[in-house]
Amino acid sequence: MQDKTILEVNHLSKKFGNTDVLKDIDGTVKSGEVICVIGPSGAGKSTFLRCLNLLEKPTSGEVNFEGTDLTSVDDKHLVNLRERMGMVFQSFNLFPNMTVIQNLKLAPMRVKHVSDEEAEKTGMHLLGLVGLQEKAHVYPSSLSGGQQQRVAIARALAMNPEVMLFDEPTSALDPEMVGEVLEVMQKLANEGMTMVVVTHEMGFAKEVADEVWFMADGYILEKGKPEDLFDHPQNDRAKDFIGKIIQNV
DSSP states (O other): OOOSEEEEEEEEEEEETTEEEEEEEEEEEETTOEEEEEOOTTSSHHHHHHHHTTSSOOSEEEEEETTEEGGGSOHHHHHHHHTTEEEEOSSOOOOTTSOHHHHHHHHHHHHSOOOHHHHHHHHHHHHHHTTOGGGTTSOGGGSOHHHHHHHHHHHHHTTOOSEEEEESTTTTSOHHHHHHHHHHHHHHHHTTOEEEEEOSOHHHHHHHOSEEEEEETTEEEEEEOHHHHHHSOOSHHHHHHHHHHGGGO
């Protein structure tokens, strides 16, 4: 059911020094929706995603998460709200001195104070979801890049988030490993997880997204259903971008 608004962005802007990276961005993400954000390098896509959970503090504008403006809450409240937003980065950021299952158990035990037994049970279930239960007791260094990213997704899910943010989760992977990560993400989408995905994987965006947002030069220039945006883009910048990459879709 896609009627409850999870995230709402109003007039979001971000400057680094004198450089406007994000310019007056508006957008709404509803429960169960998959939003894919596409566009050329340097468009501001990753900065936009990092503003959604205030890893980057917006220069102006609002980021409303379930009705609360994250830009106006104190640090303690922000930490509590962030726990409900999972994030997966380009680099996997796993703790190398911990086994896979220890990586998954750490945050739920430390932040949510769940028991070791419960964290282990949840962690093993999530490793099953991403197809890596047999790797529970190995260290990240023994895993392929694709496996490490699947563990990173499972780790984010261990906090039982209400929305998942993905920042180009396949860009650091060898091409043959991309599919296994996208498969896990598609499974999450099919199960109704609310997701905002910055991606260069146009096939994934076309197949999985409920809505695609095209960003360039710090603006969201066009939004639409995948079939509309890919097949009949209206914005000239979007037409040019999609024209160049469409042969790869």
